[in-house]
Every structure is written in structure tokens, then in C-alpha cells.
Amino acid sequence: MVADKPLKLAIVAGEESGDLLGADIVRALERTTGRKVQLVGIGGRHLQQLGLTPLFDGGEIALMGFSAVLRDLPRLMRRISQTAAMIAAERPDCLVTIDSPDFSLRVAKKVRAAAPAIPIVHYVCPSVWAWRPGRAVAMKPYVDHILCILPFEVKALARLGGPPGTYVGHRLTQDPGVLGAAKAQSQPRDLADDRVKTVLVLPGSRRGEVRLIEPFGKAMSALRQRGHRLRLLLPTVPHVAELVKASVASWDDKPEIITEPERKWQAFGKADAALIASGTVSLELALAGVPMVSCYKLDPIARQLLQHLVTTWSALLPNLISDRALVPEFYDQYVRPENLARQLEALFADTGMRAWQKAGFAEIARRMATDRPSGEIAAEVVMGCIKRVNRE
Numbered sequence: 494m495v496a497d498k499p500l501k502l503a504i505v506a507g508e509e510s511g512d513l514l515g516a517d518i519v520r521a522l523e524r525t526t527g528r529k530v531q532l533v534g535i536g537g538r539h540l541q542q543l544g545l546t547p548l549f550d551g552g553e554i555a556l557m558g559f560s561a562v563l564r565d566l567p568r569l570m571r572r573i574s575q576t577a578a579m580i581a582a583e584r585p586d587c588l589v590t591i592d593s594p595d596f597s598l599r600v601a602k603k604v605r606a607a608a609p610a611i612p613i614v615h616y617v618c619p620s621v622w623a624w625r626p627g628r629a630v631a632m633k634p635y636v637d638h639i640l641c642i643l644p645f646e647v648k649a650l651a652r653l654g655g656p657p658g659t660y661v662g663h664r665l666t667q668d669p670g671v672l673g674a675a676k677a678q679s680q681p682r683d684l685a686d687d688r689v690k691t692v693l694v695l696p697g698s699r700r701g702e703v704r705l706i707e708p709f710g711k712a713m714s715a716l717r718q719r720g721h722r723l724r725l726l727l728p729t730v731p732h733v734a735e736l737v738k739a740s741v742a743s744w745d746d747k748p749e750i751i752t753e754p755e756r757k758w759q760a761f762g763k764a765d766a767a768l769i770a771s772g773t774v775s776l777e778l779a780l781a782g783v784p785m786v787s788c789y790k791l792d793p794i795a796r797q798l799l800q801h802l803v804t805t806w807s808a809l810l811p812n813l814i815s816d817r818a819l820v821p822e823f824y825d826q827y828v829r830p831e832n833l834a835r836q837l838e839a840l841f842a843d844t845g846m847r848a849w850q851k852a853g854f855a856e857i858a859r860r861m862a863t864d865r866p867s868g869e870i871a872a873e874v875v876m877g878c879i880k881r882v883n884r885e
Contacts, residue, residue: 499529503585507554511591512537517868577603592617605635612878622649623805629655661870662863670758677762678782693767706740711830728757766840779811784840788823819853
């Protein structure tokens with residue numbers, strides 16, 4: 494009987510975050526269908542724990558920035574062809590590509606050409622609403638459905654002529670660490686001007702992003718010169734911890750470097766405000782209720798390209814989800830330490846700016862809520878695509 498037959502699922506997941514999303518779908522499929530899921534493709538430790546033997550290490554496709562992609566282009570193209578050929582030969586019930594669109598969508602396109610009957614679902618909508626909107630309609634011939642993790646993306650895909658989308662929710666809305674930090678942030682807080690201010694410093698988790706450490710350090714020095722007593726907390730990831738430690742050695746106030754996930758969320762709960770490198774961490778902070786200031790220094794090649802391609806009014810997810818200019822953001826030559834210091838000052842006290850951000854973050858949590866776990870919603874979409882192909 495078909496109901497007893499294992500589902501064969503092909504997955505392409507390069508980043509750690511994509512590996513987690515893929516594992517979530519597999520568990521939900523097994524739970525809701527009662528069938529075993531047989532895995533082929535590319536993934537990390539979470540998918541490997543569920544039975545995947547990856548074609549190669551997914552870290553090879555987790556590249557940061559245009560420069561890295563251009564440098565590794567020949568190898569990436571070989572990997573794309575190799576992955577697509579393997580998946581087409583395996584004839585899975587469905588292919589789920591996750592994030593990493595420069596790699597995974599090229600795989601999807603080749604699989605569709607080689608084996609048109611395989612349904613293809615892409616998890617994490619490419620940022621077509623932010624730049625290169627033509628990618629939406631370009632995906633339609635080879636992507637059957639998109640699993641969206643941001644609530645505005647379904648309408649954006651429809652407006653741009655892309656594949657149909659379903660909002661499945663975001664894993665961060667149910668993350669125990671985020672929820673714990675949000676509970677701590679909701680408690681009454683001493684905002685007296687003479688207190689020691691706890692500041693989260695988040696310069697980024699990739700080696701190329703650590704270039705922000707120097708202006709961040711100068712911003713902390715400016716706050717100190719303006720009479721503030723500071724406790725600095727710097728959560729980072731183990732593979733850049735030593736680089737970060739060396740980079741902050743000359744700071745006036747040495748930050749406490751945190752690499753353990755549990756202590757990271759405790760730091761989020763304690764923080765009065767955060768200075769961050771623009772990225773996913775902005776959404777983590779918003780859902781935790783931590784007021785913030787954001788900035789970024791772009792890869793030189795990216796800077797030249799993106800100024801002609803970006804179409805969105807903000808680069809920050811909290812601003813886009815709330816449709817408000819909640820979080821101030823500064824880029825490249827506008828990353829000025831004295832300005833960053835004054836922006837943070839406005840978040841230390843019971844100010845209109847702090848209240849504006851806090852109210853906006855509560856609205857973001859409401860907009861992102863779902864009535865079921867995201868893995869379950871995603872699994873339902875995958876099974877719907879499989880059933881449609883079987884009917885046809």
C-alpha cells in the first residue's frame with residue numbers, strides 16, 4: 494500500500510538555519526503521515542541525525558558576499574550540476590530546497606529540466622521584495638510553491654507574478670530562548686540615568702562582518718566619555734570568538750564575550766539596548782523586545798551592485814514586518830561612532846523612541862503568530878504538492 498511506503502524526500506540545505514528547517518519538515522511529515530521519510534541530498538548535522546547521508550558538506554554552499562561567490566564560482570557550478578543530476582536520478586516524491594537561493598534555485602531549475610514530474614518546493618522566500626524583483630516571475634516555471642517565513646511575502650510574490658506562497662511562520666516565534674528573553678524584557682526595569690547600562694554589542698557572526706568592531710568600540714568609548722557606566726555583552730559564535738577577542742582588546746570597556754546559546758538569551762533578557770550589524774539578529778532582538786540601533790558596512794563589490802538593484806525602503810526585517818521606521822539604520826560612511834552613541838542614549842531612558850520600538854516589537858509578534866507549528870504547515874504544503882502530482 495502507498496500509505497505504508499516510505500516518502501522519499503530530496504533536500505538541499507546549506508546553512509545551519511536551513512538544516513534546522515529541513516529537519517523540522519521531516520519530523521512533521523513522519524508525525525502527520527505515519528510514514529517513514531527517506532532522505533537524499535545535502536544537509537547538516539540535524540538532517541544527518543534523521544538519516545541523510547549528504548552528497549557533500551553543506552558548508553560548501555554557505556558563502557557570504559558577492560566576492561566569495563565570484564571567487565568560488567567554478568566549483569559551485571560543478572556542485573550545482575552534480576546535485577541536480579543525483580536528485581533527478583533518485584526520483585524523489587518531492588524536492589525541498591531551503592534558502593541559499595543562488596545555489597538551491599539553480600539546482601531546482603536543472604532538476605525541473607531533467608525530471609519535470611518531481612514537485613519542487615522552496616523554503617524561505619528569496620528577497621524579491623527587496624532587490625531583483627524579476628526573480629519572482631523567473632522562479633515560476635520550476636518552483637511549484639514557496640514556504641514563506643515573513644508574513645508580507647505571500648502578497649509580494651503574488652504582486653510580482655511569482656509562484657504561490659504560504660506563510661508558515663518563523664521558527665524564532667516559538668524559540669524557547671527568544672520567549673525567555675521576551676519574558677525578562679517584559680519585567681519592570683530600572684531606567685535611572687545613573688545606573689550601569691547593559692549594552693548588547695552584536696557585530697556579526699561571519700568573519701567578513703567583524704569589520705564593524707572598530708566603529709562599535711569607538712561608539713562605546715563615546716558613551717563612556719558622555720558619562721555613562723557600561724556593561725558590555727558580546728554574543729558571538731565559537732568559530733570567530735578568538736578573532737573577536739583580539740579585535741576588542743583595545744576597547745576602553747572590555748565586553749564579556751559569550752559563545753553559549755543559553756547565556757546569549759540571558760544577555761538578551763538583561764540588555765537595556767543593542768548595537769547590531771544588520772541581519773537576522775534584528776528579528777531575534779525585536780521578538781525578544783530589545784531596543785536597538787542597526788548598521789552595516791557592505792562588501793565592496795556588493796556596495797557597487799546593490800545600489801542599483803535594491804528596491805525596498807529598509808534593509809531591516811523589524812521595519813519591513815511592522816511597516817514602520819522602528820529601528821534606526823546606518824550604512825557604510827554613515828556608520829559614525831558619535832552618532833551611534835547618541836542613538837543608543839535615546840534608548841537607555843524612558844523615552845518616546847524606546848516606547849515606539851517596544852510597541853512596534855509587540856505588533857511584530859502579533860503579525861508573525863501562527864495557529865500551528867511552522868513545520869506542520871510546511872509539511873502540509875509538501876504533501877499537497879505530492880498529491881497533486883500523483884493525481885495528474
